[in-house]
Amino acid sequence: MTRVRGRLAAAAVAVTAVLTAGGCVPVYPVGGGGSLSPVESPSSFDIPLPIPPLAPSTIVDGVRVFSLEAQEGTSEIVPGVSTPTWGFNGDVLGPTLRATRGERVAVEVTNSIDEPTTVHWHGMHLPPDMDGGPHQMVEPGDTWRPTWQIDQPAATLWYHPHPHGRTEEHVYRGLAGMFLLDDDRASGLPDDYGVDDVPVIVQDKRLDDDGRLVLDSAGNEVGLLGSTIVTNGVAGAVHEVTTELVRLRLLNGSTARVYDFAFEDDRPFTHVGTDGGLLPTPYETDHVRLSPGERAEIVVSLAPGSETMLVSRAPDLGGVVAPFAVGANDEFPVLRLSAAPELAAAAPVPVAFEPLADDTVDADDAAVTRRFAIQDRSINGRTMDMDRIDETVRVGDTEIWEVTNLDLFPHNWHVHDVQFQVLDVEGDPPGPELGGRKDTVYLEPRRTYRLAMRFEDFADPDTPYMAHCHLVLHEDQGLMAQFVVTDDGRAGRVATTHHDH
Secondary structure, eight states, rough: OOOOOOOOOOGGGOOOOOOEEEEEEBBBTTTTSSSOOOOOSSSSSEEEEEOOOOOOOOOTTEEEEEEEEEEEEEOOSSSSSOOEEEESSSSOOOEEEEEEETOOEEEEEEEEEOBOOOOOEOOOOOOOSSSOSTTSOTTTTTEOOOOOEEEESSSEEEEEEEEEEEEHHHHHHHHHEEEEEEEESSSOOOOOOOTTTEEEEEEEEEOOOOOOOOOOOOTTTTOOSSSSEEEEBSSEEEEEEEEEEEEEEEEESSSSSOOEEEEEEOOOOOEEEETEEEEEEEESSSSSEOOTOOOEEEEEEOOOEEEEEEEEEEOOOOOOHHHHHHHHTTEEEEEEEEEEEEEEEOOOOOSSOOOOGGOOOOGGEEEEEEEEEEETETTBBBOOOOTTTOEEETTTTTEEEEEEOOOOSSSEESSSSSBBBBEETTBBBOGGSSSOOSSSEEOOOOOEEEEEEEESSSSOOOOOOOOSSOOOOOTTOOOEEEEEESSSOOOOOOOOOOOOO
């Protein structure tokens, strides 16, 4: 099998060949129409949107304790079709964990699937040995119990596996869920979970004739692009709206596909939150682009008895080569919203959310600037090595990371432990959608993103955090680096944590 990878020359404007296991696919000019990843939309959207249950917890010695079990199951992604899936505490996806700033939490993670996995707390500020990256593997039958204190603003985070070389498959099979953080500041936003404050986990799947998940991502540079769009684990969902305003917590839980969320009638909505919390200044827009791992909180208004469809427009991926091959031409419906004949009143969306001073990052305080060149499956010319520390950061420092996508196909960038501020994109101020705390950002081809971040609280010379592309096939194939945070700026050895029953 031959696959075309790497940086494609600008001269490839006339023709691009993408090779698959079965031979050559049709050749299209760059910027032309068509798609190698068309979506098959359901004939109707009438399946009630499943709402992941809030995970139960107990307070033990002042610690809020959750339990998660990774397990095999069977679910109906498509009505009437049984599909083998994986889930936490159920057949597919997992419950929503919820905690408040200042609380100490623990999660008892039991692995009941037949291969090692991990659970990474995506977007969470926590010690590296609690992070759930590839060094914190949980063997089949074992239980891992990370514990840490929540010390960051209210936000929509999520959790998912992170085994090196196997993340794409584990997430794709269904192991993922939301982790919502609250704080003691009243937001004034809709907050009745599952009613007017709704988690929306969007993923794409590909099913064979027997209803089984197709796991082969070969033949596409970015990874598997599925033909079936699912929200909270099902295709063709509808959410019954009972209030004038509804808050949607959008999560791109796909492994490769980029979405440009909008409404079919082009109705405006208010973008109120990004990965790491509420935007200082919410703004009105009619679309928001999310790459894998990114989140957005939006508030939309419906009139009594009306309905609208959340859709994904063809996403603007920047100057990618062969947009037909990376999902840039794909448009499809995602979730129907149907309003009741009478709706409960809702307060207007606040015009601002003042961040706490301790949660802001001042780029003028930056002690170090680091540069990361992304090309094919490498960072600064090196692919992932579990035994190598790529960068060493001093605890307490603010740094600027300059990240450049040298390729002509999509990448994005996720940093563990921290939330960063996007300072500029190729020297230009970022758009308002990048104005808040971020832990994942889409990287348009041939552009440099300057990110400011502060490394606080946790110093461990032997246990690394990760920085990587969250197009998960890229991560699995080596587009990932390791960094440690230390007291003195010197790294120790890499220690792999083992877990017992």
